[in-house]
Amino acid sequence: MLAVCSLGLAGMTFIYGPGLPVALVVLAIAQIGIHLVFFLHxxxxxxxxxxxxxxxxxxxxxxxxxxxxxxxxxxxxxxxxxx
Structure with missing residues (x-):
């Protein structure tokens, strides 16, 4: 779900341009945390x-x-x- 959100943010003008890398980094860190807890236990x-x-x-x-x-x-x- 977070990967779809990242792709959606990168493809649309929903977020102001300079803030886009920050939003993508936040979503990436959240996805890493979810993988560590739920998949790698x-x-x-x-x-x-x-x-x-x-x-x-x-x-x-x-x-x-x-x-x-x-x-x-x-x-x-x-x-x-x-x-």
Missing amino acids: VATAPHNTDNVMGSAFGMFIVFFVIAGSVWIMNHLNHDMRPM
């Missing part, structure tokens, strides 16, 4: 510590991959500027 109960730690480690790795990619692209863009 990640909770904060004492017996689910391994699931929470595994999810945190996965998010840590994804963050560094994305941040490193952006950093590399930024430096490549800076180094490839025309003279």
Whole structure:
């Protein structure tokens, strides 16, 4: 349902243009939370510590991959500027 809402928001002029990325990020984070709780059964109960730690480690790795990619692209863009 959230995926359909995201597609609908991106295809229509329902939200002011500069606010559209913020709305899409909010819907994406909500969808991630719903998947973690209802499909992967990640909770904060004492017996689910391994699931929470595994999810945190996965998010840590994804963050560094994305941040490193952006950093590399930024430096490549800076180094490839025309003279």
